[in-house]
Amino acid sequence: MDLSIVIPLYNEEESLPELLSWIKKSIQSQQWAYEVIMVDDGSNDNSWNTIVELKNSYPEIVGIKLRRNYGKSAALNKAFEQAQGDVVITMDADLQDSPEEIPELYQMIMRDGFDLVSGWKKERHDPVSKTIPTKLYNWATRVMSGIKLHDMNCGLKAYKHEVVKSVEVYGEMHRYIPVLAKIQGFEKIGEKVVQHQARKHGVTKFGLNRFSRGPLDLLTISFIGRFGKRPMHFFGSTGMLFTIIGVLLLTVLTVQKVIYKVGGIASRPMFFLGMLLIIVGIQLFIAGFLAEMISRNNPKRNEYSIAETI
Numbered sequence: 001m002d003l004s005i006v007i008p009l010y011n012e013e014e015s016l017p018e019l020l021s022w023i024k025k026s027i028q029s030q031q032w033a034y035e036v037i038m039v040d041d042g043s044n045d046n047s048w049n050t051i052v053e054l055k056n057s058y059p060e061i062v063g064i065k066l067r068r069n070y071g072k073s074a075a076l077n078k079a080f081e082q083a084q085g086d087v088v089i090t091m092d093a094d095l096q097d098s099p100e101e102i103p104e105l106y107q108m109i110m111r112d113g114f115d116l117v118s119g120w121k122k123e124r125h126d127p128v129s130k131t132i133p134t135k136l137y138n139w140a141t142r143v144m145s146g147i148k149l150h151d152m153n154c155g156l157k158a159y160k161h162e163v164v165k166s167v168e169v170y171g172e173m174h175r176y177i178p179v180l181a182k183i184q185g186f187e188k189i190g191e192k193v194v195q196h197q198a199r200k201h202g203v204t205k206f207g208l209n210r211f212s213r214g215p216l217d218l219l220t221i222s223f224i225g226r227f228g229k230r231p232m233h234f235f236g237s238t239g240m241l242f243t244i245i246g247v248l249l250l251t252v253l254t255v256q257k258v259i260y261k262v263g264g265i266a267s268r269p270m271f272f273l274g275m276l277l278i279i280v281g282i283q284l285f286i287a288g289f290l291a292e293m294i295s296r297n298n299p300k301r302n303e304y305s306i307a308e309t310i
């Protein structure tokens with residue numbers, strides 16, 4: 001199969017019929033075998049019935065209904081497991097992303113050889129309460145990940161088949177799929193300026209909590225990406241550093257007391273700092289040993305992303 005179009009959705013009944021006909025119109029001139037995977041994430045409106053009905057006129061639909069609302073990441077992960085296309089394109093269901101971008105995104109993967117191409121809503125039609133925090137967030141992610149994308153969390157993205165099969169998305173990690181892909185070794189990441197429209201029906205589904213959860217997920221991703229298979233290298237090295245500095249500080253104090261007969265050592269800030277560093281350092285070692293014991297039992301510990309074998 002050439003193409004899988006993946007659409008995660010939550011309460012978007014009004015948008016779906018127009019979305020499907022727009023997709024069809026945008027790609028019918030291509031001779032592609034394709035599927036449209038729609039994941040209804042426990043919507044409490046009529047979205048699922050609408051999908052079932054649409055299936056009669058659009059046999060390319062693959063519908064998945066999750067029993068409750070698990071979040072966009074979970075929906076994407078389910079769809080990625082299912083996707084058969086050589087190219088997988090994700091898009092939002094709310095008609096804000098234009099399906100007319102699909103042919104060019106497809107070519108950027110197949111012809112230009114990108115592993116992942118992210119849309120860039122250069123001209124956005126969203127309220128400022130959304131656009132300003134997003135700029136900040138994109139800057140932070142660029143700095144932390146070293147990936148030069150302007151619009152990390154654009155819903156419209158294209159992937160090579162292997163990419164969606166090797167990233168695992170949960171929590172709020174759909175915001176960072178390019179980072180996850182890079183950790184797996186997919187480094188040819190491109191960007192395409194895409195059209196963006198204002199929301200026609202319904203309301204946005206992401207409130208303020210995206211600003212607290214997102215950064216935490218970014219921390220998790222960068223930690224697991226770097227140290228997930230060798231946690232002791234992180235905990236052990238920081239633990240060792242802390243302990244050594246602590247021991248040095250206390251040694252200085254001991255020398256002062258024993259050789260130079262300096263009094264009142266136990267009330268000096270350096271004394272408390274030295275003790276604190278030793279205690280925290282040892283705790284970090286313990287955390288490291290525990291993490292190693294846990295990851296030993298992880299069947300994925302020795303799983304690596306293989307590009308090719310002959």
Ligand SMILES: Nc1nc2c(ncn2[C@@H]2O[C@H](COP(=O)(O)OP(=O)(O)O)[C@@H](O)[C@H]2O)c(=O)[nH]1
Pocket residue numbers: 008009010011012039040041069070071072073075076091092093094096155203204205206
């Ligand atoms: N599967 C799933 N999709 C969701 C959820 N929340 C939002 N979406 C979909 O993600 C897309 C973008 O959401 P939207 O509310 O438009 O976000 P915004 O464009 O950033 O304001 C839309 O297609 C939504 O239906 C969710 O909890 N689960």
Ligand SMILES: [Mg+2]
Pocket residue numbers: 092094096199204
């Ligand atoms: Mg939207």
